[in-house]
Amino acid sequence: MKPMLTLTEHSQLKALSDPLRAEMMMRLLEKPYTGQQLSEYFNLSRAKIHYHLKELEKNQLISIVKKEEKNGIIQKFYQSVARGFTPSAELLPHLADISETSRQLLLQMAERTKSVILSAPENAFKLNKASENPSEWGYVGSMWQFSAKEEHFKDWIKKYFALMKEFSEITKEDHPSHPDSKIYYISTMAFQIDEPVMDDMKSNKEEE
Structure with a gap:
């Protein structure tokens, strides 16, 4: 494929x-x-x-x-x-x-x-300890909103795909059958919207 x-x-x-x-x-x-x-x-x-x-x-x-x-x-x-x-x-x-x-x-x-x-299994969302360090989390769930120039958004897309390619290379030997391997599902979306949906950006827009 x-x-x-x-x-x-x-x-x-x-x-x-x-x-x-x-x-x-x-x-x-x-x-x-x-x-x-x-x-x-x-x-x-x-x-x-x-x-x-x-x-x-x-x-x-x-x-x-x-x-x-x-x-x-x-x-x-x-x-x-x-x-x-x-x-x-x-x-x-x-x-x-x-x-x-x-x-x-x-x-x-x-x-x-x-x-x-x-x-997904229950332990997929289990927190072993409270931490503000993302590297210690077992899952990622976040939503972001930015006001950005199109060129900056496209630069981010390029870096995002480069990061995913790097992760693919790092993990290509981590077969599911290996006892230390776990399967992770990654879904990412980013697109333009007409109006801000998060209050912080709504406030900033109203003050301008």
């Missing part, structure tokens, strides 16, 4: 802007699924799931990664071709579709994160 796929066709944007397909992509980012498994998961007919799978496959967003025979029937397992998607410069004239696609994918990420939080 590629780390990132650059979208070059308008039809790819349209395919991902559909809420159901965006939700299906969240599942297919995690692991391969058959049409039957997705049908059971979403409680939808196989015909409807098959239609949406074909739309995603036609637009080269998913692919068949393996086939298995069960009771004389060949089962096809589909998975996302990449962990993330970004539009090419050629798609910039379709800003409305880019925005809707990004919104749907972020919404599904938020829903998936909520589901993972609810199913």
